[in-house]
Amino acid sequence: MPLLIGGGVVGIVLIGLLVFLGVKALGGDDEPEAGPTTSQSTEPTGEPSNGGENNGSLGNATGQAKTATEKLQGDGYQCSDLFNTGQGAHRGCFKYDGPTAAEAIFQFQPDGTIIGVKLLSTNRENVNNAGVTFDSALQAIGNDTFGGSEVKKIQDAVKTGQKSQKVGSTWGEFELSHSGDRLELSGGKSGSDSFDLPRKSFDTTAEQLVAALKAKNYVCTTSCSKKVGKYGTQRVYSYGTKGEGLRSVEVSASGEPEDVKKAFPAAVNDAFGAIKGEDIAALKAYLQAHSDGKAYSAYVAGWRVNIIADKDDTYARSEIEIEYESFYV
Known part of the structure; x- marks a missing residue:
């Protein structure tokens, strides 16, 4: 099933488990951090041990x-x-x-x-x-x-x-x-402070995304959606402070399995065609590399990415979540 994202082609057949992983919360400074800091530390030094932004990969550990x-x-x-x-x-x-x-x-x-x-x-x-x-x-x-x-x-x-x-x-x-x-x-x-996390955002604001989706005949309230088949829906939900870049994006389609096959790639294409930012290329690359029909979660370019789905003979739901991470202990 070809999945078009902003001109690219990503084949994603999601067969797996619907589960929401992670907790959304704001934290950190207004600009993304280069790496970890704590309340007792100065600005971080050094580069990530894998040589750059992490794209579903591991650095060093002992x-x-x-x-x-x-x-x-x-x-x-x-x-x-x-x-x-x-x-x-x-x-x-x-x-x-x-x-x-x-x-x-x-x-x-x-x-x-x-x-x-x-x-x-x-x-x-x-x-x-x-x-x-x-x-x-x-x-x-x-x-x-x-x-x-x-x-x-x-x-x-x-x-x-x-x-x-x-x-x-x-x-x-x-x-x-x-x-x-x-x-x-x-x-x-005890006696240790957790590291601050990078606070990520896209260049596109919620208002800009809504305008782009309305132009494609989405109905937008708390999210933007279109009807799919007899009872299904394709949906784009985003979060961002008014006038600021988006902090999270969720794209999904639900309904009869055959309807979802068509609606989900269309919804992803509509959303990612409107969202701009320096991390878009890395996110597309990760999705393309993980298009084998399995469920995945990983950190990509400082974002949490979840590829999740729920499917049976009469109902299907496919979803991609891209969100900033939070960590409170």
């Missing part, structure tokens, strides 16, 4: 970070760096396995010491299966980073089934939430 990455990769996770400089790094590892989706995000210092962790596991069919995936990621990162006895404290807390609770440890304090079909854990190492 110690705890290297061990955690290798264990997660061995368990089927795909890992990439949001940034990786001489001052520190922010790494995300993502996994799709049938109805289960999981992510393990962590920040680490140049010597590999992990200073912040966020784990998330969801399973829309069976939360117990989400728990198994969660526990595997917890051990992959925690046994070497927190220590086995501290991992057990978290495991015991999960067993209580409480919706939200704090878990203290010798490493730091964790926030555990257990609701519906998902398990989530976040925590920061």
